[in-house]
Amino acid sequence: MTPTTVSGTSGEDRSDYTRDESRAIRRRSLRLLGSLISPVRGQLILAGIVLVVSTALRVIGPALIAFGIDSALPAVLDEMDWMPTIGVVGLYLLTAVSGAALIGWYVVVAARLTQAIMLDLRKRIFLHTQRLSLEFHESYTSGRIISRQTSDLDTIRELLDGGLNELVSGVMFGLFTLVALLLLDWQSGVILAVMGIPLFLLMRWFYLRSQRVYRESRVVSASVIVKFVESMTGIRAVKAFRKEPRNDEEFGGLAEHYRDVNMRSIRLFGTFEPGLMAIATVSLALIVLWGGIRVADGAIAVGVLTAAVLYVRNFFSPLQEVAFFLNSYQSATAALEKVSGVLDEEPTVPDPDEPVDLWAARGHVEFRDVTFGYADGPTILPHFSLDIPAGQTIALVGTTGAGKSTLAKLVSRFYDPSVGAVTLDGVDLRRLHPKDLRRAIVMVTQEAYLFSGTVADNIALGKPDATLEEIKDAARAVGAHAFIEALPDGYATDVNKRGGRVSAGQRQLISFARAFLADPAVLILDEATASLDIPSERQIQQALQTLLADRTAIIIAHRLSTVAIADRVLVMEHGRIIEDDEPRALIEGSGKFAQLHAAWRESLV
The missing domain is CATH 3.40.50.300 (P-loop containing nucleotide triphosphate hydrolases)
Known part of the structure; x- marks a missing residue:
């Protein structure tokens, strides 16, 4: 899988912020997000319950396999008793089918939730930009306004549609897996928890680096969109003054800069993914080594070691998706900042709080x-x-x-x-x-x-x-x-x-x-x-x-x-x-x- 790159997005006029400015922007974005979620709080709670139950059902699988290997299989070999095996297989199939059905339900609920939020946000931007005074529209370029209503909203929608699902389900699946491993074999659980330290450092490094890259990407992308919209809107002047070569040069420079920024984001993934694979491989090797020693000593059964290996693989498998979510998250966070900035604008010509009626004006x-x-x-x-x-x-x-x-x-x-x-x-x-x-x-x-x-x-x-x-x-x-x-x-x-x-x-x-x-x-x-x-x-x-x-x-x-x-x-x-x-x-x-x-x-x- 290759990392996705930011496309067709827009940004602020500058990419450097003071710490206080960044905090203020984050608070503004969170206020907007809270106001969007508030009307659909019931659907959000339902989605959360469905996700928790489906994740729990998915995590039970390796434990059932351990029971089957250590208990049900010996019963067949020693006593020809097939009932434990049939019971384990039936329960395994039931949890798998139930988990899949609940995941399908969750996808539908989450999609409805996303569409409700996007409908609200799209209408808010249109109504608010209409309500803003002429001074705003004379100073805010049309390309940036178009970008807020199109590419920025599409980026937020992509995050809510896929990225957020991947994050929530991935994080929850990882936590449930760690808890299940600790309950099944606490020593393997401790090894996985210790390996979580370099994993956290890697994720933190990637997050900070990608944050700077994606913020710059929003700025450069905005310049590309503004240049394109202005050139197409003023095409008569472009033709009249033979400005095509100069426009080609300017737009080409902006497009190359945008390409370079996206290449930097790809190089980040080129470092992050091998690092993630290395941590996952070392974790698996340590658990197999220490588990094999204990199996040889009779401290744990083979089925427990098998389940521990499955849990470790399950723990790391969604982390790559979480990393890809960070890609979408950076883009969507920047987009949400820009959208919240527009919605935070106040009309410089506000409507009166207590308006005076003048039904038949004379014109003085x-x-x-x-x-x-x-x-x-x-x-x-x-x-x-x-x-x-x-x-x-x-x-x-x-x-x-x-x-x-x-x-x-x-x-x-x-x-x-x-x-x-x-x-x-x-x-x-x-x-x-x-x-x-x-x-x-x-x-x-x-x-x-x-x-x-x-x-x-x-x-x-x-x-x-x-x-x-x-x-x-x-x-x-x-x-x-x-x-x-x-x-x-x-x-x-x-x-x-x-x-x-x-x-x-x-x-x-x-x-x-x-x-x-x-x-x-x-x-x-x-x-x-x-x-x-x-x-x-x-x-x-x-x-x-x-x-x-x-x-x-x-x-x-x-x-x-x-x-x-x-x-x-x-x-x-x-x-x-x-x-x-x-x-x-x-x-x-x-x-x-x-x-x-x-x-x-x-x-x-």
Whole structure:
């Protein structure tokens, strides 16, 4: 048998931990494991009882053989009495069949237990990662998230399916065998117990070495997965900039490093297995030697020595499987650490403990002396105040990094301000009920993400119970109805993965229809017309006016043509508003917006 190696797994960003950090990680993993086991405690107890009984039945075999050789066989030879032999053979067969049946039952119970735990864990990861704030997803790479839900969970499943069974049954079988040997022949039992000292040292050495190797393996494996996912996700950029050779070199280096780590684990087994075989051989030789001397002296019978030899062989036979379990255990422990790390993350934008209901929002948005910066980065909005009356359309313009998108993210409550408050109709967004917040505020971004499914399903995202006629009305309002009807199956057309069946501009129109159907009190358009060409943009100007009517709107756009429909223009620079007025008034002035507008007009000419 060859050792298995870790494959397709992921790890932390570093492999070195302080002792306190390692203890904290272990405690976190044990808490997670305890919470997973708690609901299936009854099945776990049943599995334990079945395993104990089946192991006891399996251990009885060599003792029955000893009785048969020393007592039943002489009865046949001396008195032609076959009853003891028949009884021993029958009892041996009964214990063997019963033990096998119980092992089969245990496998079924353990499999149910594993599947229940994995179902719970898989759902927890998905639900929790959805609940985490945008800040987590912007800093945690998609490859690592995918790895948690796939390879890490598969590694844990493999441990629970096979490795854990091997460990528990192997350890229990070894203990029961040692006890049985001590009861049958205590001197042979002592020899085996003494040989357990070098066995313990060997197992300890292997465990410590493999722990370091497998932790490194998780780290390197994560890098392989992240590199692959990023390259495939950004394949357009790879093709556009002819990055294939560089990607090949980088991925090849990572793959070679991963191979080297796995080779180190194989070399560990190459040392461990011969060591285990040597200890088993020496133990067996000592027991046969000392037992043979005592048989010659008449101190013990031949059957007892035979049983002692069988017990020693049985004691060492599962240890190799236990060692292979250590392989799986290291991988699964590292995987459980990573999974528990994700589940231990807390949303930076938590739901309120006592939410305030706002059934009918009017759309009055206000920034009250807000200060905000991303994580440990610089301050983006310093002491920022802004009042947006209900129903007003404002346009935010300014250079890249001025804070426009940050302002939109705060209104959408993707982030919370470090200082101050953002309010909707006088209610701090941090106190607003999440359902009311999502119903009242909708953002349309440049990405215009479409999910797999029909066009109608994607438009109805903001209102799942909408009728087909309502969906069509929303599409008509934003000028998307005509091209949707021209699709092969109309509104029932599958847009394919990420909307690959429609153009970027059509995806944007579908996202507009989605926002119109959701009917929010506050609508944010973050570079939402960037994917449209000039004719398409002009075509939807009227649609935008329909979309923005009777609601508060915040438009972020570099194209100043979109700004013309705004009631008010805010020019931002370094997180501050430097100009605030109607579009016409700013154009006629001599400020920053007038310069931007003049440059834009010249670019059109």
